Amino acid sequence: MxxxxxxxxxxxxxxxxxxxxxxxxxxxxxxxxxxxxxxxxxxxxxxxxxxxxxxxxxxxxxxxxxxxxxxxxxxxxxxxxxxxxxxxxxxxxxxxxxxxxxxxxxxxxxxxxxxxxxxxxxxxxxxxxxxxxxxxxxxxxxxxxxxxxxxxxxxxxxxxxxxxxxxxxxxxxxxxxxxxxEPEPLYHDSTLRIVPSFRGGRCSLRVVGSVDHRTTGALADALETALAWPGDIQVDMQALEFIDLSGVRVLARAAARLEGDRRLHVVELAPLLCQVIGMVGFDETPALVVTAQEVLA
Structure with a gap:
């Protein structure tokens, strides 16, 4: 095949x-x-x-x-x-x-x-x-x-x-x-697009652009929509250019609301941003799983 x-x-x-x-x-x-x-x-x-x-x-x-x-x-x-x-x-x-x-x-x-x-x-x-x-x-x-x-x-x-x-x-x-x-974007302006997509057979959020104090509300709303989906939630950050602390906090809060063994998987995040999440302690949220992009040698 x-x-x-x-x-x-x-x-x-x-x-x-x-x-x-x-x-x-x-x-x-x-x-x-x-x-x-x-x-x-x-x-x-x-x-x-x-x-x-x-x-x-x-x-x-x-x-x-x-x-x-x-x-x-x-x-x-x-x-x-x-x-x-x-x-x-x-x-x-x-x-x-x-x-x-x-x-x-x-x-x-x-x-x-x-x-x-x-x-x-x-x-x-x-x-x-x-x-x-x-x-x-x-x-x-x-x-x-x-x-x-x-x-x-x-x-x-x-x-x-x-x-x-x-x-x-x-x-x-x-x-x-x-x-x-491509599904209809959940949010779209000149700096940020949040689009539902399918990754590994599951509905996912694809975040393109930058998340800062102006757009953290849009990210929170998109995650609210995703919370209604069955199973784990995936947030594809491969095309993310920047996310500030308030945006990371929104991810952690959404993960904390998941019940049972559900998880919020933040995938393809830039290694430096993964380090930031670790420095502020959000990686200790049990339901938040962060996977860094592979860095080519």
């Missing part, structure tokens, strides 16, 4: 050749990304398909309507197709990974031959959690889609509900995609 180093990409930046994973933790995030992805394709003159599973096709179409895009003209001329997982992934009964890849290749050819500027597809992948024959080949299918769509006028977004898939499953399937859809 090919494992990718993947990068996050905003939904508005998705382009031809992309095959991205969307791991979401709430319905609003799924709705935002799927609506933007489908409507963008229609406005670009692409042919668009969506395969629903937990949702119904009618619910997905209602998202488009509420967003200001009337789906009826696109449906009538065949530019838009919204159907179910049972009528797409499972049309043959068991899941046929190779057959589904071939079907997508055919849809790409048909779309371009019909004069569309490209083809895009999105599907809910929760059907794989049923007792479906062939579902064990899902990772193989995802890898092949990446290979087929690379360099083509086609794109795909595969939707995984992180409340239903285990962290190990998400980590494995995320690795079959060249990248992921």
């Amino acid at each position: 090919i494992t990718y180093e993947g990068t996050d990409r905003r939904v508005q930046d998705i382009d031809h050749g992309d095959h991205l994973c969307l791991a979401f933790t709430d319905d609003a995030e799924q709705r935002r990304v799927v609506t933007a992805y489908l409507t963008s394709g229609l406005h670009r003159g692409e042919r668009v398909m969506h395969f629903a599973d937990r949702l119904t096709p009618q619910e997905v179409l209602a998202w488009l309507t509420v967003s200001g895009t009337d789906p009826r003209p696109a449906l009538e001329k065949g530019q838009l197709v919204v159907t179910t997982a049972d009528d797409s992934y499972l049309a043959a009964g068991p899941f046929d990974a190779d057959g589904m890849v071939a079907a997508l290749q055919q849809e790409v050819r048909k779309s371009l031959a019909a004069g569309y500027t490209g083809f895009r597809v999105s599907g809910e992948m929760g059907w794989a959690l049923r007792q479906v024959s062939g579902a064990d080949r899902l990772a193989d299918y995802e890898t092949k889609v990446s290979q087929v769509f690379a360099g083509q006028r086609a794109s795909a977004v595969c939707q995984y509900d992180a409340r239903r898939f285990t962290p190990d499953q998400l980590d494995h399937l995320h690795g079959c995609h060249p990248g992921a859809v």
Whole structure:
């Protein structure tokens, strides 16, 4: 199996050749990304398909309507197709990974031959959690889609509900995609971005920029959101440029609120900042685990 180093990409930046994973933790995030992805394709003159599973096709179409895009003209001329997982992934009964890849290749050819500027597809992948024959080949299918769509006028977004898939499953399937859809930032200004992401199959906070007295409140609010997630919390500090004492104190206080054996993992923190945490004694907070960046010799 090919494992990718993947990068996050905003939904508005998705382009031809992309095959991205969307791991979401709430319905609003799924709705935002799927609506933007489908409507963008229609406005670009692409042919668009969506395969629903937990949702119904009618619910997905209602998202488009509420967003200001009337789906009826696109449906009538065949530019838009919204159907179910049972009528797409499972049309043959068991899941046929190779057959589904071939079907997508055919849809790409048909779309371009019909004069569309490209083809895009999105599907809910929760059907794989049923007792479906062939579902064990899902990772193989995802890898092949990446290979087929690379360099083509086609794109795909595969939707995984992180409340239903285990962290190990998400980590494995995320690795079959060249990248992921970046969730909406929890905070964004000229000096700081705090973005949910998936690391090791678990929802994480990615902190980019600087945390000081002006933005410690934003960090505290983001951690408050993260406290509601199941399991341990990860805060990715690889892109952190600076954090002052008040920001470190916010991390320690959030860790102190965790119950049971839950932990707050601050990862990829600059070694010097790790030393600062040790000097002020915050590393003695039992639930706070700090991991430094590796320093290349």
